[in-house]
Amino acid sequence: MAVPKRKKSKAKTRARRANHDRTTLPNISICSNCGADMVSHRACTSCGWYNGRVAVPVAAEPVEAPAE
Ligand SMILES: [Zn+2]
Incomplete structure (x- = not known):
C-alpha cells in the first residue's frame, strides 16, 4: 500500500480542514x-x-459563466 513520502505541512492540513471539516456555516445577513x-x-x-455602494456589478440575468 502506498505510504506518504513526506509529512504534510500544517498549512496543507489546515487548508484542507478549513474546507472539508468545517463545523459552522457562514453567517447569513440581510442585504440593506x-x-x-x-x-x-x-x-x-x-x-x-x-458597504453602502454597488461593489460588484450584477447582470440583470443570472450568468452561468463570465464571458471572457
Ligand atoms: Zn442586495
Whole structure:
C-alpha cells in the first residue's frame, strides 16, 4: 500500500480542514439594499451591494459563466 513520502505541512492540513471539516456555516445577513439573504462580509449576490455602494456589478440575468 502506498505510504506518504513526506509529512504534510500544517498549512496543507489546515487548508484542507478549513474546507472539508468545517463545523459552522457562514453567517447569513440581510442585504440593506435589496433585502435578500447574503453572506456576511461578502458582496450581495443578487444586487452586488457592499458597504453602502454597488461593489460588484450584477447582470440583470443570472450568468452561468463570465464571458471572457
Ligand atoms: Zn442586495
